[in-house]
Each structure stands twice: as C-alpha cells, then as structure tokens.
Amino acid sequence: MSEPISSTSKFTVTPKTSVSVLFAGDSGDGMQLTGTQFANTVAVYGADLNTFPNFPSEIRAPAGTVAGVSGFQLQFGSKPVYTPGARFDVMVAMNAAALKAKLKELHRGGIIIACTDGFDEKNLRLAGYKADEANPLEDGTLSNYIVFPVPVLQLTREALKDSGLSHKEIDRCKNMFILGLLYWLYSLPIDVTVEMLHAKFGKNATIAEANIRAIKAGYFFGDETEIFANLGRFDISPSKQHGTYRRVTGNEACAIGLTAAAKKAGLNLFLGSYPITPATEILQTLAKMKKFGVKTFQAEDEIAGIVSSIGAAYGGALAATNTSGPGLALKTEALGLAVMLELPLVVINVQRGGPSTGLPTKPEQSDLMMAMYGRHGDAPMPILAAHSPVDCFYTTYEASRIAIEHMTPVICLTDGYLALSSEPWKVESAENLSDINPHFSTERSPEDPPFLPYKRDERHVRPWAIPGTKGLEHRIGGLEKQHETGHVSTDPDNHELMTRLRAEKIEKIADSIPLQTIDNGPDKGDLLILGWGSSYGAIKTAVEQALEKGHSVAHAHLRYLNPFPKNLGELMGNFRQVLIPENNSGQLVHLIRDKYLFAPVSFTKVKGLPFNEMEILEKITDIIKEH
Amino acid sequence: MPDIDTSLASRPPLTAKHFASDQEPKWCPGCGDHAVLQQLKNVMPDLGVPPEDIVFISGIGCSSRLPYYLATYGVHGIHGRALPMASGLKTSRPELSVWVATGDGDALSIGGNHFIHTLRRNIDLNVVLFNNEIYGLTKGQYSPTTKVGLKTVTSPLGVIDHPFNTATLTLGAGGSFFARAMDRDGKVLRAILHRAATHRGTSLVEIYQHCPIFNNSAFEAFAGQENKDESTVYVEHDMPLVFGKFRQKGIRLDGSTPVVVDLFKGDVSESDLWIHDEKDSFKANLLARFFDDPLTVENFLPRPFGIFYAEDRLTYEDALEAQIALTQEQGEGSMEELLVGDNSYIIK
C-alpha cells in the first residue's frame, strides 16, 4: 500500500551525502520505536545506514530525568556509512532532560527539534535545571545551533481531537508526529510506517488511523509552517543496488550465523547459555529459531552453559555458548576441557566494560588477553573478531567452520556496540556460504583394528566419533591422553608431545584462512592503522578522510587474532609505522609485539565508548605531523 | 549422522562381560566402587540398549573414574560438571541412554547448583551418586555429607558443618525419582539400577559407598547383618514398612509422625502400618527425613533403602521436542528462509 503524500514545492531541497540523527526523549516517549521506524523507512528507501540505540541503564528510571533518557541514533547516506556518526547533525529532543543529556554530542551548528511541551517548568526541574535558570530554548544558550521549537503535543492533540481516542492515547501519538516531521525534512516516504501501523494494529483500526493521522500532521506541519523556510528540506539519494535486504543487529547476525553454519554442515545447533548483558539477544534470537531445529538450553549458570554445549558437541551437534566478560571468566575451566577433548565449540563473547560488573551496558575490547591466555595450562584456541553488525554473521559462520573442521573450541569476539547496532544486510545466498565438512568416524566391526580417537590427520585434527556409532565406543576426558589411543597417560614425553600437537593444530589453521588484506589505502606507506573489532567503521571513515587529504595511510582490519594470517608480519613491514587503536589498555599491541618483535603505536580509549572517526583522524594527523 | 541401530536381535546376546572395557579399575582394594561397577555391568545387558547408544558421563573423584571401565561411550569431565554435560548431550540426542557417575563432593559440593537444577528440569538421566561421605581422590577431606564430628585432615577437631541429606535435597529440588542403595547389596542395587534406567526423568540413585581408606566406619551402623536388620528398612511399593531381624518392627504413621511399633506385642498388625507408595510425594518426603544416626540417637528411625519416589512427569527433552515439532508443523525451516528472515525488504 502506498500513501500518496503531496507537498508544496515552496521549499528548496538540498541534496546531502549523509546525515546523523538522534531521537532522544524519555523512556516512555517511544524513541526506540520512532528511531526503528525511521531506520526501516531509510532502509527500504535504499540509503545505507547504521543505527545504535542508547538505553538508560535503569529499567524504570524516573520519568523526565536525565537518567531516564532513551536515545536512538542513526546515520544514513547516499554513500556507504560505517558508524552511527561521531556526532549528530540533527537531534530531536522530546524533553529538557534529553537536551541536557545529549547536547554535547551535537555538531556545532546542528539542528535541534525540540518538543516544547517537554520544556515546561516541571520538565526543566526534573532535568536538573535550577529554579533560577531560564528555559534553554529561550535564554540564548543554544545560539550555536539551529533550534526549532515545535509544540508537538499541542499539535498532535489538535490533529487527533476527533479521533475517538482518549487523551492518554492521543498523547501517545506524539512520537508519530515527530516521525512525520522528520520524513518531511528528509523527503522520505511515509508508507513503510503506515504499512507497519496497519499490520501492528490490524484489529484496532482507530489506533492505526490516529497514528497515521499524527504522521501526516507532522509531515504537513513541515510544509505549512514558516519556521523551516530558511532551512528548507534535504534529500539523500538512495544508493543501494537492487536486491533483498534485511536489517540486522550484531547479536541477531551471530544467531543467524550459527544456525546457517549448522545447516550448511548438516548438524543440529545447540546453544547452552546464561543471560548476560549485552549478549542475551543471541540466546533470545536462537530460542525463537526452533523452526530451524535449533535447541537452546538456558542453563543455571555460565559453567553449565558451556559444559552442556560440550556434552552436545560430544553428541555431534554444532554446539555454542554465548556470554560476556564475567561469564567468560566462569567458563575458563570448561574451555580447558574443550581444548583437551578436541571437540568443536563456538564461544561468542560479547565484550563489555570490565573488570567485574564494570560497565555492563558499555562496549570495550578488553577481553582479548582473556581469550588468548585466560586458561590454565597451555591451552591455545583460535580467536576471531567481528567488525560490524553484518560481519557478526560472517565471523560467527567462519568460527563455526573452524571449530567443526579443526575439532577445536573457537572464541568469537564481538562487543556491546556491535551487539546492538544495526545495518542493512544484502541477504546472502546459501550457495555463497563456504562448505563446512565435519569428519565423522564411521562404524567399525570387531575385526577392524581398534579405534584410535586421538589419531590425527595431517592438520593434526582428530576424528569426531559420536555416540550411536557402532564399534566406536570410547572414553575420553580431561586427563592427559596418550597420543592416538586417547588412553589416560602421565608419561612425561607424551605430555610434552600432546602439548606441542595441540598448539601446532591451532597454528596450522593459518593454512586454511585467507591472507590479511589492506581494506583501504596503499600497500606501502607511512602509516598502517591495524584495527580489530568494532572500531572498523571509525577507522574506515577516518582513513577515507586522511586519504582524501593526501596522507600516506592505509587500513587493515584483523578478523583472525589467533592464529594471525600468515602474511601479517610482511604486510605490516611495508609501513614505517603501525598504529593500533583499541578500546582497552593496549592488548593487541602486546600480542603483535610479542610475535613480531617490533613496537606498534598504541592508541587506547577506555571510556566505555567506541572510537569515533574524528578521534582516529586526529591521531593519524598527529602521527603524520611528527615526521 | 549415522542412523542408530536399536535392534539387538541380529547380534549375539550381550552379557556383563561385553560391558567391561580394556582398562583395569584403579580403585583401592575393598573400595565400594568395584561393587557398583559390577552391578552396572550386570544390569546393562538387561536394558536392551546396544552399547553404542549408552554414554557414561562423570565429573572428578575416585568414583568419577567409572566411565573408563565400561565398554560404552564415556566422558570423564571436570569436577562438579557431569550433570550439565549429560544434560546437553541428552537434550541434543534424546535417543541415547545417558548415565552419570558422580561423588558426594562432585554432585553436592562443587556441582550442587547443577544438582538441584538438573533435578527440577527432569532430563531423562540415570544418576549414580557414590556417597562415601568423604573426598576420596584428594585424600580424605570432609565432604558435604560427612557426619558432624568426624575428624578428617581438614577437620582435625571434628566436622562442624551440618551434612546434606541427599534424599531431602533431591525431593526438595523437585526430583522425580529417588532411591538409596548400599554398595554391597548387589541384588537390591541391581534392581534399583534397572528401575532407574527405565524411569523417564532424572533418576537419582544414592549409593552408600564404602571407602575403607578415608572413611572406613561411615556406614558401619547400616552394614553387617546384625546392624542392618535393626537400623535399616527396605521400602517396596505397596508393602508395609517392616524391619528387624524377625520382621518384628514396623513403622506406623501417627498423624504425620512416623513411629516405630513392635509387631510382636499384639496390639498392632501389619495392616496398621505405613504402606509404601512410590507415587506419594508427601510420604516420600517424610521417608526422606528418616536420617537418624543409630549410633547416637536412642529411639532412632531406621534408615530407608529402596525406591522412595518415582513420579511420572514430562521430561525436559520431550517438552522441547514437542515445541520444536509444533514450530515445524509446516516442515523444518530452510536455509533460504533463515537467511531472508521475516523482516526483509526488496530494493528494486
């Protein structure tokens, strides 16, 4: 269904390549829904986009206060966008608290659309403005910005006065008014939201109609009022190639990636898990995937989560567990068991600020050392890291492939930023996904020589012998095993041999992974920015800008953190300097220095916030200036 | 995945010997674990399950070595975590017969959390809990079932922790099956293990297991024909609670209070006694509370052995399979459906 929207052409329409918008209001103002609807419209319209929700830490913070501000940020553009924007160009402030909380992140000269009803005496006090402080919309403190005060509530009430809804219901439509206004401002169609409203309120046509009316009222308000006369409207031309798309968050992409890998390998997926922010949506998403044969097991703790998965892996499932830092800490003993048993297992760790409970809702990249070394004994394990919401799919899929084909637990690192951000994904076709081949041992008869559960192939990979297979009955465990037979062994030389074989097995994975490539920039030059994880978008954008300025910089982003791609040393050697930005105190720098014996430049940010492109660009400029 | 051949018809009949692995048990001579292993080997052929469909999972402890000695599939895991491992395996492969060997430390101390949650979920596992009231493998520290006052290497002046009663713990956690057996009592043990195997749900079998090295007198009060007759009662479904060398004693319920009565006095007869009912959870809970120490309590209640409770309750894995079947009424979701999802859009 398409809702024709006509508008007068008295406004100029300025084309833009990208814009970052923040919807901010009280938790009760429906900002997540508004932002999501705006994002859906932009996506279907065909622009590229990247979204990031900003929830209050408390579930029910007092209404109207700064603690209760809920935000939804998105950047969209006619060229690819890789972040939700370092700063916003436009901010919708539904109340005084939203303005107070978020103003510092608005570009100088940016646009504020303020819902004046949220700036009355009561709201100002709740937001923490003193009794003697004037209304910020009126006292000139916002003179560096373009402010549009709009009496949203009043206009919504006016538009819906004969809608048959109660006052309360009418007031709840005010976010739709704002949405309509923003559609107008960015020359976007309203029909995606109209369709959603019909679908959502199907039976309750009155509510659907009222919401639609509020959208239109907002849209026409833009047209009719004079306040936007100087600004005009904007247009971001659609850029996406034709095809089927869906918008995914990092956590959803992980869930889909695991399920796809299981299907491709012909296995059942089992996830043993215990809820923890910001990893829980992976469990929640998979719990809804029963249709695809997925089994989720909400365990009593993280230990039971991983150990139940090890049990499922022994039984021949693609087994996974997901968690965040504190949970990974609880899983470490069982990781050692998985290393010893040499069973496939995917461990997704959605990193958050630590140590301890730390910053549970904020992203950080500070579990790399734990992933690499956080186990008793010599217990090497492959580590992969995803760099964008969509890449969470590909990285999880690849982690599953490595786990199954190399019979090993694999740690897949994402973080709270990737977990909740979303971007459009051009839906992958099944044929494009690489094959995943489990090596199951087959039935044996009593005349065959005895089964050797730890006999390795040329990649040091042992066979997968699962219960139910006649003639393969065997016992394994966490005790050191004799080479090939798998019997318990305390022989000193055997232990040394097995320790070496387990390490070499992981190193040999480097033979089957792609070589490291340069993402952007020259192969040789002054400065290489070597990133990993969610800093991809910020680095990518900063390097694009640095290249435009003529700097000799390049960007490489690591997916494989253990083992490193074989050519990494050589690739880094082609640059005078290597800069490693990380949201931790320099963990990758340690690994690189340890392995390649040179000192990269460490650039760290440990604030519970991801890097933004401006910070990276500034650092690049500083380094280049020094020479 | 290979198909599972559940028909044993085409194979030579299985015997206890078929279930012995090529490894020699490493337990001390006189250890009760030997006897339990023997009864497990005895019962396996009776179950009609081929060895390749049986898995033994254990934690860490002397008793957790058990899987190495059985010619089935087996995993000797980590301390305390046998139950979650078995739960994951059984949930993903419900057609397997999954057994757990665990100790009192393994199941009730480090694995205590898993113990209660496994029981309430009622996953179809057969749990053999070797209770020797001591940490055997680590050489004699007290465990959560050690009696108050016992002097051990970590309680030189005697244990001051109040011990767990496995029976009340199991029932309190919502267990659907509880039985107690003595390691030496081969016939009873074998029968109980058989029942545990056929019970659908988590079957908890507590075995009083003799550790001559570190807790030699733990079960003295219940061992030896003399003591056993007077200090234990063997409960059987539909039968009155009678015990004593001459079956001269019985248990009668006085309201909800169990009292020992003398059947030879003539004023009470067997028909006045408590009739055991495996399905009665109230009575099972009373029975579980028979936990007196005959050596220190004067008018003690005898320690019950046998099957206390066996409730038919939906298992976790059956409930899960039913939910999956429901979502797959229209067939299993394809890779295509998975990738496209239900919120995709097309850009022309």
Ligand SMILES: Cc1ncc(C[n+]2csc(CCOP(=O)(O)OP(=O)(O)O)c2C)c(N)n1
């Ligand atoms: C994480 C961990 N903590 C401690 C130990 C040491 N440990 C091994 S077995 C055991 C106690 C075993 O007692 P129980 O479970 O009763 O088994 P038993 O040896 O008596 O059969 C302990 C404390 C361990 N192996 N792992």
Ligand code: SF4
């Ligand atoms: S220490 Fe005790 S429990 Fe362990 S093997 Fe020896 S007798 Fe058995």
Ligand SMILES: [Mg+2]
């Ligand atoms: Mg013990």
